Amino acid sequence: MRTGIPSPALPVDLSEARRVAVEAAEAAGALLRSRVDGPVDVRPKGTAGDVVTELDMAAESLILERLRASYPGHRIIAEESGVLDGAPGEEMVWLVDPLDGTNNVAIGMPVYAVGLALCARGEPVLGVVHDPVTGRTWSALNGGGAQGPGGAPLTLPERPRPGRERNPVLAWTQGHQVRPGDAAAFRLRSRVEAGCARMLQLWxxxxxWAMLARGDIDGFVGYLPEIVDLPAGALLAAEAGAELRRLDGAPYELGIDRPPAELSFVAARPELLDRLLETAAETAAGSAPAS
Structure with missing residues (x-):
């Protein structure tokens, strides 16, 4: 994934935008944390097994109110509210995932996050990830590096944790559009899992993405991922030092208008990237019809 502040100059102060986004994400996180242990009204969302709760709606409403107060002309794409138009010709677009991990919350598993990204002309320039469970926040500016809690610089450790050079710990994600019988997803996930010590599917x-940026895991593979939460996390990991590529090894260009097939990714510590790309290539070759 190539990073670098787009040119010409942006019509926003990214430092101020980061402050607004961090405060909005943390306020939403506080709301979620205060209510997640109580009764949660869970409703089906779509036909692919996804769900939505009143917590999603409340957290999203809080974030949207803050973004509209600071940037009334910006467009917003929100997980639950959809596309909210801004001023005519507006190039700045916010992506809002108020509760990434709703299915986990629905079953009482405390693994979830809040994510916001700001895009300029379709490309992410700011990403914020907040973990309400621990109260920690990470953020990144395109070409400006990543920050951890308290604004400390965030970079991948130079070396993987002991024992993980040959047996990495990886994570897997796939979009809600991927059906249980998707053969390509099954082959790729199985091949990746066979070559690692453990593969996490966190929902x-x-x-x-935050775990990859911190070095807690060594790589992340995504098949047809969801676009709303993707830019914030991918930008964070890239600015911390992770390498991102498309499944075919091509450069990863994270534009919000790109087709889903171009958003599938391999992300990893630099020294692990080629190994994961080889696995993806072998999977594609194995699925090709015999000539």
């Missing part, structure tokens, strides 16, 4: 991709 909360933003948590996985």
């Amino acid at each position: 909360a991709p933003l948590v996985g």
Whole structure:
């Protein structure tokens, strides 16, 4: 994934936008944390097994109110509210996932996050990930590096944790559009899992991205991922030092208008990237019809 502040100059102060986004994410996190242990009204969302709760709606409403107060002309794409138009010709777009991990909350598993991203002309320039469970927040500016809690610089450790050079710990994500019988997803996931010590499927991709940025895991593979939560996490990991590629090894260009097939990714510590890409290539070759 190539990073670098887009040119010409942006019509916003990214430092101020980061402050607004961090405060909105943390306020939403406080709301979620205060209510997640009580009764949660869970309703089906779509036909692919996804769900939505009143917590999603309350957290999203809080975030939207804050973004509208600070940036009334910006467009917003929110997980539950959909596309909210801004001023005519507006190039700045916010992506809001108020509760990434709703299915986890629905079953009482405390693995979830809040994510916000700001995009300029379709490309992410700011990403914020907040973990309400621990109260920690991570953020990144395109070309400006990543920050951890308290604004401390965030970079991948130079070396993986002991024992993980040959047996990495990886994470997997797939979009809700991927059906249980998707043969390509099954082959790729199985091949990746066979080559690692453990593969996590967290149902909360933003948590996985933050883990990669911190060096808690060594790589992350995504098949047809969801676009709303993708930019914030991917930008965070890239600015911390992770390498991202498409499944075919091509450069990863994270534009919100790109087709879903171009959003599938391999992300990893630099020294692990080629190994994961080889696995993806072998999977694709194995699924090709014999000539």
